[in-house]
Amino acid sequence: MIKKSFLVLGISAAYFVNAQDISTLRNTVDVYSNSALMGSSKYNAMAGSMGALGGDVSVLNSNPAGIAVSIASEFSGTLAIQSSKNETSLAGNVQNYKVNNTDLGNVGGVAVFRVDSTSPWKFVNVGVNFSNESIEDYSETPANNNVNFNIYDADNLLIDNLSFAGHAYNRYGNVSKMSIAAGGNYDNRIYVGAGLNFHSAEIDQYDSAAFTSTINNSTDVYNKQYTPFSESSNGFSAVVGVIGKVNPQFRVGAALETPTWWSIARVYNEYENPIDGTYTEDRKLSTPLKATLSASYVPNKNFSLNVDYTLGLTKPKYKVYGNAETELNNFFTDHSKSMSEIKAGAEYRIEGFRIRGGYAFAASPFDSMSISALSDNGTAANTSFDNLISGKRSVIGAGLGYDFKSFYIDAAYQNVSSEYKSPLLAGSATSNTGYFSNSYIVESADAVVSDVKNTKDNFFITLGWRF
Secondary structure (H helix, E strand, C coil): CCCCCCCCEEECCEEECCHHHHHHHHHHHHHHCCCCCCCCHHHHHCCCCCCCCCCCHHHHHCCHHHHHHCCCCEEEEEEEEEEEEEEEEECCEEEEEEEEEEEEEEEEEEEEEECCCCCCEEEEEEEEEEEEEECCEEEEECCEEEEEEEEECCCCCEEEEEEEEEEEEEEEEEEEEEEEEEEEEECCCEEEEEEEEEEEEEEEEEEEEEEEECCCCCEEEEEECCCCEEEEEEEEEEEEEEEEEEECCEEEEEEEECCCEEEEEEEEEECCCCCCEEEEEEEEEECCCEEEEEEEEEEECCEEEEEEEEEECCCCEECCCCHHHHHHHHHHHHHECCCEEEEEEEEEEECCEEEEEEEEEECCCECCEEEEEECCCCCEEEEEECCECCCCEEEEEEEEEEECCCEEEEEEEEEEEEEEEEEECCECCCCCCCEECCCCEECECCEEEEEEEEEEEEEEEEEEEEC
């Protein structure tokens, strides 16, 4: 097992992890800490806000007590059509890239068991839900000829000058979650539930930059040290929840989910070793403990409204094997915020028709940070950035459905948008963390920071059978 230090650089009052770590930091919060994946069309149309309403197997993503609300067994499957576009800008130039994926996004079911009528327990239900989501993401930063790097030989003589010709963070993969839960209905007033979640993730991550020689005008692509890398990961978490009827129209709910304990197997490339090649290492990560509070208003059988608020009670933490994990933990301790998200969703029924809508907002997981950054004209200065590495996220959902009694069909649309500042290039050849090609090694103590606007347009179709 080989453990490499990420060389956290102390800049002003903040720590900044060099560019190889940017994808690690982003994946930690966006992939490994994101336990609420896509669900059924109903769930997605309501922006995932069902914590106190229940009645849909996808509620296992927020509150397992929600399956205890069901009074009939059902099974459903959801086709997910995902479209993600990154608009990346630097120095007045813009690069756009779109990724499309179609897959089975969600499948699940609830088995309802009626209890003897003499007992205050009305139903005991069992639910199983599987969610799957593509995490493919490509962000290409445009060139800036004002950013230049001198290349020297062993005698410190200038042999070339390279101009920055562009950069790409490229991620492929999927993340999935299997949830199994049991719930009980006590006197149609209190609903309880508990469940287990089994997570998995497959990630292929690339970090590359292009540089053009001012001597011969040739352009080469350079790979960041320790990239590309691949991660195959499995995780486990548990969750408990409760829903209570304050009165026939008003319900409140609460759920607590343990950290997800991930085991991560990483394979990565290393350059400038006696024998350049591929190496492996293992990591263990625990993501934040999460609490969700919910409230719903159901004035009649035709209308329902729900609000959820989720808060991370701890921060991501890696098990320490060496300097790399220590520096990552220090970064999250000093510069990450408690993860928080608020969601609101509503449904209106007109006989068999269903009309749904929802909105969700998640705050940026990181504090404002100051780093040494290169401006558009190529000069370096300490600069403070909001939404560095990963930014706030908003979700707008809408959907329609029709209930045929035994069968139902639902459709939903989600628009997910986020903006963040993407730091790149910072690294050092002397610490073995620069960008490498067959010709040269490029090192920079300063970061180039581009602006990334991500927009996702997702469509869902659900077919369900109630029995």
